Amino acid sequence: MAKRTFEHGWFASEPTSLVVQPTTLCNLDCVYCYLPDRLKKRDMTVVVAAAIADGIPAEWPSSGAIDVVWHGGEPLTIGTERLTGLMQPFEQLRTEGRIRQVVQTNATLITDEWCDVFSTYDVAVGVSIDGPAAMTSGRVDRRGRPAFERILAGIEQLRRRDVAFTVIAVVGKRQIQDAPLILDFLRDLGCAQVGLNIEEQEGVNDHDGTPTKNEARRFWRDTLDWALANPEMEIREIAQLLDFLALSRDQRRADTKHDLIPTIGVDGTVVLLSPELLGTHAPEYGDFVAGNVTSEPLSAILRRAGELRYVAEFSRGIDNCKTACEFFAACQGSHAGNRYFEHRDFTVTETEHCKTSVQALVLAMSDLTLEGNNGA
Numbered sequence: 481m482a483k484r485t486f487e488h489g490w491f492a493s494e495p496t497s498l499v500v501q502p503t504t505l506c507n508l509d510c511v512y513c514y515l516p517d518r519l520k521k522r523d524m525t526v527v528v529a530a531a532i533a534d535g536i537p538a539e540w541p542s543s544g545a546i547d548v549v550w551h552g553g554e555p556l557t558i559g560t561e562r563l564t565g566l567m568q569p570f571e572q573l574r575t576e577g578r579i580r581q582v583v584q585t586n587a588t589l590i591t592d593e594w595c596d597v598f599s600t601y602d603v604a605v606g607v608s609i610d611g612p613a614a615m616t617s618g619r620v621d622r623r624g625r626p627a628f629e630r631i632l633a634g635i636e637q638l639r640r641r642d643v644a645f646t647v648i649a650v651v652g653k654r655q656i657q658d659a660p661l662i663l664d665f666l667r668d669l670g671c672a673q674v675g676l677n678i679e680e681q682e683g684v685n686d687h688d689g690t691p692t693k694n695e696a697r698r699f700w701r702d703t704l705d706w707a708l709a710n711p712e713m714e715i716r717e718i719a720q721l722l723d724f725l726a727l728s729r730d731q732r733r734a735d736t737k738h739d740l741i742p743t744i745g746v747d748g749t750v751v752l753l754s755p756e757l758l759g760t761h762a763p764e765y766g767d768f769v770a771g772n773v774t775s776e777p778l779s780a781i782l783r784r785a786g787e788l789r790y791v792a793e794f795s796r797g798i799d800n801c802k803t804a805c806e807f808f809a810a811c812q813g814s815h816a817g818n819r820y821f822e823h824r825d826f827t828v829t830e831t832e833h834c835k836t837s838v839q840a841l842v843l844a845m846s847d848l849t850l851e852g853n854n855g856a
């Protein structure tokens with residue numbers, strides 16, 4: 481049988497983002513963290529960063545800019561001098577508008593000096609915070625002390641310097657009934673956009689208590705109600721669903737290509753499909769390693785993606801979703817990492833993640849539409 485290559489499958493030939501790990505270290509120890517090496521310090525070298533930048537071929541991106549997302553560990557633990565050193569090899573690409581620098585941070589280490597870096601390199605800043613203090617209690621340091629006040633201090637620093645920021649909030653059992661409280665808080669913080677990640681089972685996160693589908697459906701209904709009344713703050717998941725609904729009928733039925741989401745570790749190791757797979761020990765999948773940017777360009781690694789067992793299996797999983805699932809048009813098969821961490825199988829269809837993050841949201845939207853029609 482002919483080998484399935486990514487050009488002919490479910491995957492886009494060029495990525496829209498690269499997730500880059502400047503360091504394995506994190507200064508916090510959040511209860512739901514999936515990173516296996518977060519207490520160890522291993523930093524990326526400039527040689528590896530230069531290999532990533534040099535591996536971006538002239539034809540990328542064909543439109544827009546590729547996000548280079550510095551995502552640790554906690555990227556700011558590496559210090560301003562070392563992170564700007566790692567950003568240097570990307571400078572020409574950035575000034576040409578071909579890449580955009582992005583930092584995803586827990587905000588606890590943000591200083592005036594960091595704000596200078598964000599301004600100089602036009603960095604898009606994403607902050608991780610889950611809501612008011614009681615909602616953010618899962619974000620703790622290694623001694624178990626809440627990080628909330630330190631996160632707020634970092635956000636205050638951003639606000640003083642007029643650095644725009646977005647937020648990623650994890651929604652677990654303790655937050656699932658409080659959508660308006662969380663969203664009011666984040667709006668008042670001044671964040672431009674929030675992404676709501678329903679807590680899931682990933683990597684070494686075996687923290688129990690992930691929300692049920694019914695709890696998530698209620699949460700999304702409350703969130704939709706809130707979004708209608710508060711259009712000034714974009715909610716990523718709702719914006720994506722509205723974009724899908726705005727498509728023509730034919731466009732909604734068309735298949736879309738999945739991003740391979742190359743994630744590059746401190747030593748140049750590349751894994752695909754899910755940042756959570758980096759550092760995960762799985763001999764049957766060769767630890768998900770697709771290659772190393774220090775020995776071949778990223779573009780060459782991506783060209784061979786279809787030969788990897790886990791990529792081929794995920795491709796079959798998407799086929800299975802397309803055959804079996806009524807939510808496929810909106811979802812397109814959701815995330816590889818969740819299939820692996822929940823089922824150790826990329827070919828399965830439903831996961832707890834897709835039930836709470838995709839199916840529950842679509843059902844909440846249809847609840848709202850039905851209520852609107854009945855009330856009309």
Ligand code: SF4
Nearest residue numbers: 801805811813814834
């Ligand atoms: S909702 Fe779940 S089962 Fe349905 S297409 Fe998405 S991932 Fe597959």
